[in-house]
Amino acid sequence: MEVIGIDVSKQTFDAWTQEKGHQSFGNNKEGFRAFFKWVKAGHCVMESTSTYHFQLALYLFEKGVSVSVVNPLPVKRFMQMRLQRSKTDKSDAKMLAAYGEYEQPKFWEPEPSYMQEGKQILGVLELYTRQQTALKNKLDNLKSGGLKTGVMISSIKLQIKRVKGEIEKLEKELQSILKDNSQKEMTQLMSIPGIGKKTASMLLVYSNGFKDFEEYRQFIAYVGLCPVHRQSGTSVKGRSYISKKGNKTLRNHLFLCSFTACLHNPQCKALYDRLVAKGKSKKLALIAVANKLIKQSFGVIKNDLVYDPNYVSRRAA
Numbered sequence: 001m002e003v004i005g006i007d008v009s010k011q012t013f014d015a016w017t018q019e020k021g022h023q024s025f026g027n028n029k030e031g032f033r034a035f036f037k038w039v040k041a042g043h044c045v046m047e048s049t050s051t052y053h054f055q056l057a058l059y060l061f062e063k064g065v066s067v068s069v070v071n072p073l074p075v076k077r078f079m080q081m082r083l084q085r086s087k088t089d090k091s092d093a094k095m096l097a098a099y100g101e102y103e104q105p106k107f108w109e110p111e112p113s114y115m116q117e118g119k120q121i122l123g124v125l126e127l128y129t130r131q132q133t134a135l136k137n138k139l140d141n142l143k144s145g146g147l148k149t150g151v152m153i154s155s156i157k158l159q160i161k162r163v164k165g166e167i168e169k170l171e172k173e174l175q176s177i178l179k180d181n182s183q184k185e186m187t188q189l190m191s192i193p194g195i196g197k198k199t200a201s202m203l204l205v206y207s208n209g210f211k212d213f214e215e216y217r218q219f220i221a222y223v224g225l226c227p228v229h230r231q232s233g234t235s236v237k238g239r240s241y242i243s244k245k246g247n248k249t250l251r252n253h254l255f256l257c258s259f260t261a262c263l264h265n266p267q268c269k270a271l272y273d274r275l276v277a278k279g280k281s282k283k284l285a286l287i288a289v290a291n292k293l294i295k296q297s298f299g300v301i302k303n304d305l306v307y308d309p310n311y312v313s314r315r316a317a
Contacts, residue, residue, distance in 0.1 A: 001016065001041075001042060001043045001066065002017055002019060002041075002043065003017070003042065003043045003045060003100040003101045004016070004019075004039055004042045004043065004044045004045065004095050004097060004100075004208065005017075005045055005087045005092075005093040005095065005097030005099070005100060006018045006044055006045065006046040006053050006056070006093060007047070007090075007093040007096060007097060008027065008046055008047070008050075008053045008056060009027065009052060009089065010027065010052055011026065011027055011032070012025065012026055012027055013027050013031070013035075013056060013094040014026055014045075014089040015035060015038075015039065015092055015093055015269050016044065016090065016093035016094070016096075016097050017039070017096040017097065018097070019267065020038070020039075020247075021096070022036075022037060022090045022093065022094070022227075024089070025038075027052065027055075027056065027061075029040040032056055032059040034059075035056075035231065036059075036060070036065070039119075040066075041065060042065065042066070043066045043067075043068065043100060043238065044057075044060055044065055044066065044067045044068070044101030045068045045070060045096050045097065045099065045105065046067070046068070046069055046070070046096065047069070047070055047071075047072045047075055047096065047114070048069050048070065048071060048072065048100075049072075057069055057108060057110070058110050061108065061109065061110060064209075066107050066109055067107065067108045068100060068105040068107060069105065069108040070099070070100075070103075072104050073097065073122045074098050074099075075095070077099075078094050078095070078099045078103075079092075080103070082098070084094065085095070086102065087226070091269070092208055093216055093260060096121030096158075097180060106139060107280070111208045112181070112208075112209075114177050114178075114181045115205060115209065116179055117177060117203075118174055118178065118205035119205055120199070121170050121173060121174045121177075122174070122201075122202060122205055122206070124170060125167060125170050125171065125174075127165055128163050128167050128170070129167065130228055131163055132163045132164065132167065135156055135159055135160045135163065136160060138156060139156045139157065140159070142156070149256070152207075160166075170267040174201055174205075178201055178204060178205075182204055183211075184300065185199075185204055185209060185238075185301055186200050186201070187306065188300040188301060188304075188305065188306050188307075189203060189204065189297055189301070191300065191307040192265065192293065192296050192297065192300065192307040192309070193200075193260070193261060193264035193265035193266075193268075193307040194257045194258065194260045194262075194264060194268060194289075194293055195257060195261075195263025195266045195293060196257065197300050198253065199250075199253045199257050200256065202249070202250050202253060203250070203294075203297055205250060206222075206250055207219060207222075209301075210297075210298060210301045210302065213298075215298070216294050216295045216297075216298040216299075219294055219298065220291050220294050222246050222247060223246045223247050223250050223251045223294065224247065224248070224251050225246075225251060225254070225287060225290055225291050225294070230234065247300030251290075253295055254290040255287070255290050256288035256291055256292065257290065258286040258287070258290045258293065259286065261289050261292070261293055262289055264288075264304055265293075265309075267268050267292060267296070267308045267309070268292050268293065271285070271288055271289060271292055272285045272286070272288070272289050275288055
C-alpha cells in the first residue's frame with residue numbers, strides 16, 4: 001500500500017507520495033474532495049495538530065482510506081535522525097511519508113461523538129479554571145495593596161462568580177454525557193479509593209474509554225508521570241525526575257488524588273509506606289502512588305471489574 005505523507009496547517013495541507021510527488025490542497029471540503037480524487041487510495045499519515053487535522057482524517061476515514069494520526073514528537077526525532085535540514089510543508093509531508101513507510105503506524109479511528117464533546121468541555125473547563133485563578137490572584141493583590149472596596153473590586157468579584165457558575169454548568173453537562181454513555185466505566189473507576197468523579201471523568205475522556213492505550217505504561221507516559229533517568233558510565237549520574245511531557249491537568253489531578261489514596265487505598269498506602277521506609281522522598285512516593293492509580297484504573301476497566309482490595313493478594317496466592 002502506497003504511503004501518503006500529509007502536513008496539515010490551518011488553511012491548507014500538503015501531500016507527498018513516491019509516485020505522484022507533491023501537491024497542495026485547501027483544508028476544507030473542496031480540498032478534501034480534490035485530494036481524494038488525486039490519491040484514490042493508500043495509507044495517509046499525518047501529525048496530530050490540535051484540531052486542524054481532524055476533519056480531513058474523518059473525511060478520509062469515511063471514504064474508506066487508511067489513516068494514521070501520529071504523535072509529532074517521534075516524527076521530529078525521525079527527521080533529526082535523517083538529518084533533515086530544510087523545514088517546509090513539502091519536506092515535512094515527504095518526511096511523514098518516509099516515517100509511515102518505516103514505522104507502519106496503526107490505523108486511526110475517530111472517537112465517539114460524546115468523547116469528542118467531552119474533550120471540548122474539558123478544554124473549556126481548563127480555560128475557565130485558569131481565568132478563575134488569575135481573577136482570584138488579582139483580587140488578593142488588590143486587597144493586599146489596601147484596596148478593599150470600589151468598582152474594580154466589585155467587577156472582579158462579579159467575574160469570579162460568573163466563571164464559577166459556568167464551570168459548574170459545564171461540569172454538570174460532562175457528568176450527564178458520561179452518565180448516558182459510560183456509566184458502568186464511571187462506577188468502576190470511582191470504586192477505586194482516591195479516584196473521584198472529576199478524575200474519573202478525565203481518565204475516561206482523555207483515554208477515549210481506555211481504548212487509545214494498550215497498557216497502563218503508555219498512559220503514564222501520556223500523562224507525563226513516567227520517570228526519566230540520567231546516567232552514563234561513571235561520570236554522569238543525574239537525579240531522576242518525571243518527564244512532565246503530557247497532559248498537565250490530568251497529571252495534577254492524579255497527584256492530588258494520591259494524597260487521598262495514601263489514606264484509603266490499601267495497595268497505595270503500602271506502596272507509599274514502603275518507599276518512604278527505603279528513604280525515598282515523600283513527593284517521589286506520591287508520584288509512584290499516582291502511577292499506581294493509573295495501573296488500578298486500567299485494571300478495573302480492562303478486566304470489567306470494580307475495585308477489589310484483595311485482588312493483588314489473591315493473584316499472588
